[in-house]
Every structure is written in C-alpha cells, then in structure tokens.
Amino acid sequence: MMNADLRRERAAATFQTELLTHILDGGADRTRRRKEIEALVLNDPDFQHEDLNFLSRSQRYEQAIRKSALMVMKLREYGIADPEEIYWFKRTCLGSFPEPLGLHFSMFQKTLETQTTDAQKEKWLPLVHGVKIIGTYAQTEMGHGTHLRGLETTATYDPATQEFILNSPTVTSIKWWPGGLGKTSNHAIVLAQLYTQGQCKGLHAFIVPIRQLGTHEPLPGITVGDIGPKFGYDEMDNGYLKMDNFRIPRENMLMKYAQVEPDGTYVKPLSDKLTYGTMVFIRSLIVGDSARSLSRACTIAIRYSAVRHQSELKPGEPEPQILDYQTQQYKLFPLLATAYAFHFVGAYIKDTYRRISGDINEGDLSELPELHALTAGLKAFTSWTANAGIEECRMACGGHGYSRCSGIPDIYVTFTPSCTYEGENTVMMLQTARFLVKSYTQVSSGQRVTGMVSYLNDLSRQRIQPQHVAARTVTVRINDPVSLVEAYKARAARLVEAAAKNLQAELNHRKSKEDAWNRTSVDLVRASEAHCHYVIVKLFTAKLAEISNAAVRAVLTELCLLYALYGISKNTGDFLQAGILTDAQITQVNQRVKELLAIIRRNAVALVDSFDFHDVHLGSVLGRYDGNVYENMFEWAKKSPLNKTEVHESFHKHLKPMQAKL
C-alpha cells in the first residue's frame, strides 16, 4: 500500500509524469524499450541477491564477478547489442555499483578496436568478444596521473629476439588504480615509454598478458594485486602491476598508428588527433552520469521529505512534512532543477558527438577542438555540482541519510571519483580556459569565432560603443529565460576577458608563459565555470521550445527559471560587478527564487517520479516508490552482521571479564 502522503502528492501534480519521462528518454518508444529491458532483469530470479551493504569487500567482489559473468551470458541469450540497451540492462543489474569487468568492455575492447592493425584485430578481437581473455587498461601510475608524458614504465625493444622488454623501474612507476587489474584480468593494455635503437619515442600502448590462462596465476616477472580498500568501489579490484624484464612479442605493440619494424626502426604515426574522440566520448558519458546520479539522490531526498514529518509550523497542528519547510525546499529544488538541466546537457553532447564523429570519418575535424574544450569543462562543472548536490541531498535526509540504507552514501562514493578520473576537474577547467583564451585572442586580433564562444565577438563591438553595455543592463527580464541566457552570456564574456587580460598583464611582467598561466589559473577556472554555466542555461532554455505539451512545458519552464535565477543568486557578485544586474534586480532575483520554491513544491514528487527510477536503481529504503520507509528500515537493520547472534561474542571476550575484575 502506498504511503498516504506520497499518494496525495502524486494526485496533486499538474502534469502527467509519463510525458516528461518520454522527453527524458528521447521518445515514448524508447521509454517502452527501456522498460522491456529492465523487466528482463527484474523478473529474472538469477539476478536476485543479498543486500551488498552487509557483505565484506571480498564477498562483494565475488558477487560482482558472478553478476558480470551472468550478464555476459544473458545479454547474448537475449541478443541485446545496442550500447544504450546494454547500459540499461547492466544498470538494472548493478544499481549504484561498478562491475569488475567494466574496463574489459569499455577501454580494453575499444582500444583494441581503434588502435590495432588488421592483423592484430584478427588475432585479438575474437578473444575479446568471446571473453576468452579478460583485459583492462593500465595507464595511471602510482606517481603519475594526469600528466601522461611523465609516465615511467619502459618498453625497450630487443631486435635480437624481436621482443619488447617491459619494466617498472621505480616504485612510482608501478601501475596503480586500473579497474579489474588486481584480481580479474589476465591481460592489460599497458602504456609505456618506448625505447628503440637507444632512443625514447614517447608513450605507446602494448598488450601484456599478466596471468596464466587456465590457472589465473600471475606470470613470472609480473607482480599484480589489489590496491586495498577505497572510498566505495568495493566491488572493483583496482589493481597494481609491476613488471620486471617481462618480455612480449613485437606484435603486441598496438601498431595502427606508430610502428616498430623488426630491426627496431621506428615509424612515426600520421596523426593522433583521433584519440581526442575517445576522450570526448568518455567525458560526455560523465556528464550524463552526473545528471543520473544527482537525479537518483534527488528522488530519494524528495520522496523522503514528503514522508518525513518534523516539528511544528502551526501550533496545535500535526507535524508538517519536512518538504514544507522553506529551508528544505531551498536545499532540494535547485538541485532538482540542476538534475534536469544536466540531463539536457548530457543529451546535447551525446548528439553533437554523434554528429561530429560522423564528420570525423569523412575527415572534417573542424568542430572537434571546440567540442573537446567544451566537454572538458562540462565534465568538471557537472561532476563538481552533482558531487556537492548528492551530499546536500544526503544531509537533507537528516540522520537517516547517513545510514547505508538511505542509498545516498553508495551513490556518493560511486560517483565522487568522477571528479578525478578521466581528467582531474581543475585540469579540465584549465583546458577549457585555454580554448577560451585562444578564442578571445582571435577576436582581439580581428578574427571572428563561431559556436558556443561566439559571444566573444560582441566584446570587440562593445569596446567601440561602451554605452551599449550599460543600455543592456536594465533590459534583463528576470522572468524570461531567454533574457537570463543573455545575462549569463555577459557574465561569461566579462570573466573570460578579465582572465585573458590578467594573463596578458602577467606575461608583460614575467618571461615564462607557464608561470604567467599558473599565476592566472584561479581567474581562468572562474572564466571556464562561467562559460559552462552559460552553456547549460542556454541549452536548458533551448529545450523548452521543443516541448509540445503545455503542462510539461510549464513545469519545466519553472525549473529552468529556478536553475538560472538560483545560479545568479549564488554568484551575485559576478553580475553586480560587471553591471549586468542592479542591486534592486538582485533583490528581486532572491525573492523570485523563493517564490519559485513554493510553486515547484506541488510538483516536486511528480518531477522525481518522472526520472522513472525503479526501486532497484535507487537501492534506498528512504526513497522507495511506495514511501513505506520506517517498517522497511527496521527490516533492513535486522540483517546487520552485528545482529547475527543476540549476544555478541565481545560480551564474553571483553565485557564480562572486565566487570568481574572491577
């Protein structure tokens, strides 16, 4: 039976939740297909399992391997091959958790597909697709992460035997962190500095067998293991790998681009631009993941806030739902709006990538640099925001949020590393900044720029007619998303310009480019953030026009306004200092934010229902669809390992002897 509070909330919604679900999925057909695939997992007794929270790390790893193996077989059985459908299937199996074979199917397989010669493809791909071998991707070392050129692992070519000799010359060079490396994989793609004919040729990729097929024992010369417990990722055997004079045949170097000939002659690659594409793709996935992780946390926190009652608002009346408190709404609704914004941004990047990668195959790379720069910044912006937002959701659930049964701790620990992996966020922001500064410099020298940075073109015009800036100030209409996009655009333009000018000033003072860049980097990160923020508001606003159903459009417009106005209220300084908004307008913005909270309140539960997460996806007692929170918390707690016996053994071992002695 559904909790009465939630039933009332759902009945009071002003729009049909399924219609919004269709928009998020990209059409009613896709919603239907997604649900079909989810049902395959949900109705399959093979995928039932114990709550992972009560298992040790080793047990969780074992469960994850069991599921990975099972998924391989079932996907084959059902003939599911479309990447998105595979994703739906796996997500329903795994909930919040990663799978140890994840890197086999992503990085290992993808790298072998894209960076090998035809002969290599013929040899390796059947083994990979048939899971005759299990592989991972070993790039990061203990002492070296983001800065790839700093990697220390060596691969020295020996023409006498036509082999590469792989070595981990220092402690810092030990491969560290790759997922699935510790216990699961028997092969790894290893990135190493190539030495041939006495010269270092830089980083190259090699296929390295690490465990004996059949026995799974590490091969001689290979030291491999698990890096120990982490903040989450209990299922994953992130590993280390040390190689001592380990030899692999010449053919194990991935040779689509660069090659080493039998005599040791090095043949240079033609272009390495294409590797950009993979990075853009992976980072665009993180943007989508930011949206989904934040959506799940919002779903849990908002449903729970509708069920939880606390204190009194009106004397003598029953305790109100905590969702009625303004402070609670102020914590949660801007995050709800953010989750929607990020969904649309994620979809945009995916579509753009799809379009551009079509062009790549036809040789048109012109849009790639901008997309690369944009995804770097958006990856950082969305993962930072979602990371903080998930924690805010957890805190908004009070003490119970802290219990593992809330599910939010799992969402958080699984999500938070994305601030670091696939490009550390600050480094990502600075990559975007590099592109912005470059674009600014082009504009300054009279060239025009296109795409999302085209607003920089206006800067030169403003310099000629400065009064236009002032004239624009008063025209910002705070109830019009399109007008707010302009405000965000002006802020981005101003911060990019300020950072670029500060950089120039530093360059004028100092000799080194790197030093000047470093001394401006705080400004540069702010400029990137402002640019990303603008892009998000713009994309959210653009989405509104595509929505035909009036009720859905109305509620999304409210969310879009809240997203834009809340962003202004959190960064009022930028808008004031640049003269984009006046003191009086800022006061109005703050007021309007609070009004919107009250307006969105009635649809809050329906808006999280539209994300259409099954209880299995949420893994949360607090966020259950039926809202029956308390009885299920009790059921959950009874399963705690500490409750296995009524009297814990510590009583006999420690407490009783102590009481006897005192």
Place this chain on the structure above:
Amino acid sequence: FRNPVHMVTMGQTRSESVNPDLANERQTASFSVEKLTAWLDGGAERTRLRRAVVDAIESDPVFSRENQYFQSQNERYEAAVRKAVHLQKKMHEMGWSEDGPEFKYIYRAVAGDVAFLLHRIFMRSISMLGSDEQVAKWIPLASQYQLIGSYAQTELGHGTYLQGLETTAVFDVTTQEFILNTPKISAMKWWPGDMGRSATHTVVFAQLYIHGKCYGIHPFIVQIRSLQDHSLCPGIIAGDIGPKMNFEHIDNGYLMLQSVRVPRENMLNKFCEVQPDGTYVRRGSQKINYFTMTSVRISLISGEAIPPLMKACTIAIRYSAVRRQSKLKPGEQEAKILDYQTQQEKLLPQLAAAYAFHFIDDYLQELFDRGYREIQRKNFDTLPELHALSSGFKALVTQYCTSGVEICLRACGGHGYSLLSGLPSLYTKIIASCIYEGENTVLLLQTARFLIKCFMAASTGQSVPPSVTYLAAAKPGKCPAKNKLDFLRPDIYTEAYQHAAVRSVWRTGSTAAKLQDLIQSGVKKHDAWNRCTVQLVQAAKAHCHYITVKNFAETVEKIETKGGIQRIMKHLCDLFALHGIFSNTGVFLHDGYISGEQMDMVTASYLDLLAIIRKDAVPLVDAFDFTDKSLNSALGSYDGQVYQRLYEWAQKSPTNKQISPAYGKYLKPLLHNRLSKL
C-alpha cells in the same frame, strides 16, 4: 634514464630519512614550529603533557589502528570494545582520571575509536537530571562498569523536535511502576550509540502519562539487557541499526519497548516528580539543561570538528609537497603540485580556517567559563547569548570543516580516494557532526531567532549582550580601502564583515517586521517565519563569520610569543578574511559597500597571500603536531615516503592475502564458456 628525486627507487627501505622535498620545505620555515605548537597548546608544559599521553597510548599495541582500514564492522566493533575495556585499565595504571588534564589528550590519541562513549552521556544525564539519591545509586555502578549505559532520545520518526517523540510511559498507581511502550514503528528508538549490542541500561525519553493525562517528555532509566548473560530483558527488542557511512566501531542501536515496567524511582526526578498517588510535582528551573547542551556543542567543536580538518590539511599539504605533476617550466622536472595556484587556492584557505576555528574555540571556551561562574551564582542572564553562539558556531564550524576535509580529499587526486590516505574516514566521520547534537539548519535558525530579538531590542534602545552590540552601532557607509594593501588591514576587512552581518540581520529583521504587518492583516505567524527562513539562515552565518574574523584579528594582535609567530598568523588571518570576501563577492558588492574596483583589489591581495603562505605551508601543518599513528595515512606521514608506504600497505589488504573463490566459481567458467552449465 634520469632518476629525479621524486621517483622512488625500488628496494629503498622505509627510511628514517625524510623525503628531500619535505625536508626542503621545513628548512625554509619563517617561524619556529615548536613555539607555534606550544602556543596552540596553551603553553610548552601542556605540549609536553599531551605528547606524554599520546605516546603512552600509541606505544600500547592494544590501541593500534594499523589494520583498521581492512576490518569488517564486526571486527571494528570488537576492537572498540576491547580498547574501551583496556583504556580503563590503562588510565588506572597511569593515574589518569576522567576530570584530569590528560583526558582530552587521551581522546585525541585514541581518535574516538573506542566504545562506550554514550556511557559517559548516560552518566552525565543522570548527574544533571537525577535527584541526589538517584545519583548516589547509579553513578557508582556506572563508574565501576557494573552496568553499561546508553542514552535513548532519537526515534525512527523523530529527531530534532523533542516534543514529537512518541514513546510512552504510563504511570500505574497500583504497582507504583511506569509502563513503557513503543506504540508504533516510527516510535522505535533509533541511532543511540552503544545500544545495539553493548548497553545494559539506557535513559529513555518518553511522554509521561498519569491518569490519562500527558505531561510531556521525561527521562527514565530502563534496563535492557541481563547483567548475568547479557540477553535482552523481557519486553525488550533491541539490536544494531546496520552499516553507516562511518562509525563501524559503534553499535548504534534500535530499541522497542513492549509493556516494560520500571519502578517509580527510575524516572529521573531532579526537576519533576511523580508522587506515589500520581500527583505530578515540578520543581526548580530546567534552564540548566540548556547549559548542558551548550557545553556539549562547544566540546564538539574542539573535539570532533577541528581536529579532522587539521589532520586533513596535514595530509593534503604534505602530500602536495611530495607529489609532482606536469611541468611549470619547460626542461625542469615536474613541479610540486603545491606550487600550482589552483592547488594553493584549494588548500591554504582550509588551513587558515583550521587556525581561525582553533581561536574561535578558545573564545567560546572563555565565554562558557564565564557563563558557568555566573550560573553557579544563579544568574542565568548569559544563557541566551551562550546558547545562540554555541548553536551558530556548532553549525558554522562543522559545516566549514566538513567541506574543508572534502576539499582536501579531492585535492589529493586519485590517491585521496584510497582509504589508506586516511581522508575518506576523516570525511565520513566529520559529516555526521553536521547532524548530531542539533541539525545545522535548525541550529542556525535558533541563532537567527536570537539575533532578530536582539536587533529588535537594540533598535528600541534596549541593552543587548556584548556579541551583538554591533547591531545597534552600525553605520551605513562605504569601504574606505584605496589600494590592495589596504585590504590587508584588519580594521578594513573586519568592518566589511560587520557591515555584511548587520545588513543581513537588518534585512531579515525588516522583512520580519514587514511580515509582522502581514500577520496582523491575516497571514499566519508561522507562515511568515517559514517564508523568512532562508534569509534567517544567511543572517546567522554572516554573524558567526564576522565574529570569527574579528576574533582572529584580535588574537593576532595580542600574540606575545616570539619566533615569527605573529607575522605568519597575521597572514593566515588576512587569508581567512579575504577568502570569505572572494568567495561571497555578491554579499559585499550588494548595496555598494565594496565597489567593483575594490573587489579586484581584494582578489589581487588574496592571490598574493596564497603565494606568501605557500612558503610556510608545511611548517604550518607540522605545528599541529599529529603523530603518524594518529594520522594513519599513507600520504601524510612526517617523512613524506608516500609511495613506498602506499605500496607496502596495499600488500596487507585481505584481498591480497585471502584466496577469492571468484575465479574458480565464475571467471574460469566464463573464460571457458561453460557458464550455462552452472
């Protein structure tokens, strides 16, 4: 192949030698680390005592935390019980007592990793709420550990709002007993520490009913487990509430009461009593209870919030001086990540905040001691101010420290996510402090209520407590700074914070006043209050932030210790203040107190300070004087041998020692495509 210093050569033993990158940092310190440590401790004598206590604990193998990161919940719990029991023995041996000067250092040394912390709360509640006879009966039993106590207030469905609790205690005149019940599932006691497995007794808060009339929440001592075999008493259902983000070593519990009878004497009756015939008598003032809450919140700031931030800063800053990444100058070796402006901008403000809050703790402690003396003379006048400040600062400091620890975690790149870095445990532990002992938003609203009251009083010319007199003295104006150096003047930035706080309180106050009018015209009072709460929270924060800056500046002013201490503390104070302005520019720009041009000066001075403090960053964390054992971090040890330690510690992981059945059971069949036969 070049082998620069930051690349650790294989086979290099875990050396006594300090990583040269860290050694260099220490050689260039601008001040005496030892003098700063002594000053922070409150004198060299206390430093000596602290080190002696820490050493006595850490050299005892029972207290070792070496394998903590590899232990299961059950193992952690058992270790905590073992440590708690051993600690009693240790204290006896060493001649330490619970009210001696050593006690807070003991807690620091065991890093909270012991059981029976609620036992102390149990004892304190009896001392505070019990009559003399009750104290005489229960306290000796408890201090001899003849029973183990807990404190059961929070329920599954009810936390902060005490009046909402649903547990009932019905007085039965015929048997002279109270009958305790959990009428429904949401009324189950939930969360109390030590209750799931350890406690034999607990103080239960319940709605008292006599002859069908409810008299509100009262405390009762209830036995829950047998003193003989530790089995649950009749009518009691209790257990562990399951895994949490941290506190695996504590058996937070649930408790369901089914017609459990306790004698009339078990109601703690210092302030109210139920007489044998059922007559309810109230006596004395309960105000003193507020005082207890205040003392708990203040000790929480110094015990639970500040040390984790200091530890996190120590780990992240030392690691940032060892870790090298990318090149700042072509041809040179990779740069220390501490040399990147963005890294400094993450870490150094956290370091400054750790110092700022250390001084706020001193300030609150002094205020508290003064209040305590007054209260002993039955003067409760200081109580509202003390209550408001302790609530506000509990919220501000725990929130700030929590986000600071997380910033440190994320500033350590991938390795920060390893439990072996020590940072995840610091984080998951400190986040709980934002909720317990009063949820932060609720606490800030309490502070705000006090501020609004004072503001109203001040505006009608009534006298107000010292910490809020500025609300009356406020004058409108503009920031007088003319260049970026002016923003290094404490009077300039303190004034700016004061202005921001006044404006925030004033705005909220005037909104509240406006809403007062609305109320008279029909809008309900609670609605009016609710509609102001976002603003009220901001006002409370602005007030506490202002006091923190002001107190930091005054502390620096008064420093007498030599050895370059004052200079570096002044830099930290400037950094703390300017970071607050830099991160909240809108607050200071709105209404034009600081102009856009001045804001650029703030930014310039702020960024300059980062580079200055960078030089002393390592000595500044060294001065916190945490031992390697207490940090328990592969990244943060004093010697900076980060990578060697990370590698050695990882070998100890059970995943590398135990054989996982996963290969034989699942991987092998998968590799051989025989899974369908499973």
